[in-house]
Amino acid sequence: MVIEGMDRVTEQFIVGVIGAPFGVKGHVKVRSFSGEYEHLQQLNTLILRCGKGERILELEETVPLSRGLGMKFKGIDTPEQAQSLNGGELITDRSHAALLKQDEFYVEDLRGLEVLGNGAVLGRIKDVLEGGGGHLIEVRLISGELKLVPFRKEFFGDICLERGTAVLLEAWILT
16 A cells, blocks of 8 residues: 555564663663564564664564563673664564554554545644653644644544545644
């Protein structure tokens, strides 16, 4: 499926970010963007993006932590080597991303959807941001202005990835 206005359909997702090293064997703490870790423990390889560079890392071991997951990658054997990964984004294929529950979407699939209200195109979803009370949809209006709308069922009705649309129930929110 290709949505007009989008360059491509995303087949790879950023699934987590690497944090500080721990231990003496090159382990790092990992925070999953989905909040789930089981799917990460099943992986053999991941793409690491640090800045503009990417490289493939082979997963050697996972360690459940009280807050997150510990990972050990092949060839990363010291705390100093592990520190060099800090802040790196972990990328995997769509097939290895966390499974979705009903009424859940991957952020990458929401980006670029047309936002409709009162039967008219109001703009496009630019991004999904984390807010204190939940997720916020950043909408770029036809005028070019950016607006934030809570991603809640009170504000958004039908979201159809096949049509590439998200219906805003209360269009006045963007005025």
